[in-house]
Amino acid sequence: MSLYLCVDCGGSKTSAVICDAEGKILGRALGGPSNFAYLSLEAFVLAVKTAVANALKTCTSPPSNDPVALPPIGLSPFAAAWFGVSGVDSPSAVDAITPAISELLGIPAGPRLAVANDTHLLAAPVRMYQDISHAVAVIGGTGSIAVTFSETAGKLQELGRIGGWGWVLGDEGGGFNIGREAVRQILLEYDTASVTGVPPSSSKFKTQVLEKFGVTEVMDILTAVHFSDPSPSTVPEPSVAEYKLVAREKRLSSLSPIVFSAAMEDGDPLALNVLRTCAGTLATQIAVLLGERDDEKPRLVKAQESVISFGGSLVGIKSYRDMILDDLAKRGHVFKYVQFIDDAAAVGAVGLAAGHRQLDSKA
Secondary structure (H helix, E strand, C coil): CCEEEEEEECCCCEEEEEECCCCCEEEEEEECCCCHHHCCHHHHHHHHHHHHHHHHHHHCCCCCCCCCCCCCCCCCCEEEEEEEECCCCCHHHHHHHHHHHHHHHCCCCECCEEEECHHHHHHHHHHHCCCCCEEEEEEECCCEEEEEEEEECCEEEEEEEEECCCCCCCCCCCHHHHHHHHHHHHHHHHHHHHHHCCCCCCCHHHHHHHHHHCCCCCCHHHHHHHCCCCCCCCCCCCCCCHHHHCCHHHHHHCCHHHHHHHHHCCCCHHHHHHHHHHHHHHHHHHHCCECCCCCCCCCCECHHHEEEEEECCCCCCHHHHHHHHHHHHHCCCCCCEEEECCCHHHHHHHHHHHHHHHHHHHC
8 A cells, every 4th residue: 555644843743644545544643843943863753753653553454553663674655755844944954854754764865755844734725726826834833934835837836935943033923922022011011110100900911921930020020031941950849930940932932822811712902912913023024925026026926816824823723813814914915815724744645645646647
């Protein structure tokens, strides 16, 4: 049986989906985080191996109770594989991981093994519509990135990209950005009160943020945010504040659920403003890729002739996604089609099998 594998490697998890030549999904499994920018090659391969080996359990006859051994013994079970890897942003990064993936799966580097940034998986919807040939793929979850594509003769060509710079330099509209903006706005409100003499109002939202850091005063948040990252050898003690055991990035990104709950469920005005601000920064980045094509800017994409395809936990929340689309609309960018893909690995696996069917039919 010919199997087609797609692996979506992200900052939160690794998702592997396997289907047959007709596009029927036979196996799927999850592994740990696999953003290559944050991992060693060994850790990346281990996350991928865990997901793929478990996905293969239901693809054997009879099904296996244990993860299937990788690298495979003898011929590879895979006719082709498609990897979308967060943190793979250059040809050198692709070259760095492709040999290890090839060895793990038993697939030679070449046309049967595609390795690219994870946004490429989100461009698949451009093939669903006959009247467009451009797609804008936007990831908004742990981090963020936007990439534009054109589709010609069944092949995707990357046109432009922006973002994917990581939490230190960017990730606008992503989880870290939302947590950071929440703390910034709480601090700004507090500092403004020092000038006006009118104390800021209390709210459930602000109380939850303070409790998250184990403090009772707003300015004490600064100590919690800037406290150094824990050493790998740190042994948790009951008396140690929780934030001291968490990396600085996670201290802020972990505020994201609190912000969304306060904004969407409680209608908290400060939390809503945080989300609108972050949605606006992501829209600003996306807008760099959009506009009328001309001789000076031949790689711009016209929204009215394109599909925008979202992927990621945060843009999966419709109200937040709508904030981004509304901001883009105010700038004159209204997309012909809008898609949210909640299972990029499944879409990729089915699309990979379909592409090979088309090639086989023309052979």
